[in-house]
Amino acid sequence: MEKVKILVVEDQSIIAKDIQMRLNGMGYDVPVIAFSGEEAVKMTEEIQPDLVLMDIVIPLMDGIEVTREILKIDSGAKVLAQTAYASTKGKEILEAGALDVIEKPFDLKKLQDTIKKYLK
Secondary structure, X not given: OOOOEEEEEOOOHHHHHHHHHXXXXXXXXXXXEEXXXXXXXXXXXXXXXXXXXXXXXXXXXXXXXXXXHHHHOOOOOEEEEEEOOOOOHHHHHHHXXXXXXXXXXXXHHXXXXXXXXXXX
């Protein structure tokens, strides 16, 4: 059985690398990180991830717009949003098609449980 492939979309490199390391430690495959919305769309097409862990607040294209674009791609990728900010953006990204919103900093058990919930 192949490992679940996750694309992390996060504009802050230290946070992105930390998330990548933690997800790899949980047994997931995180082959690349997208630091912008444009990269996220391109990488979704290229690597066909099972899940995109999408930061809502990123420069240029925000996570809401990127989520819409990713869900137009016939990749089967699901989007799980992440944010450090409690705001109406959480509701907007859910309306755009994300499955859930997880608050940063992550509780690792909650993150893993949420991923498992949507990737059954």
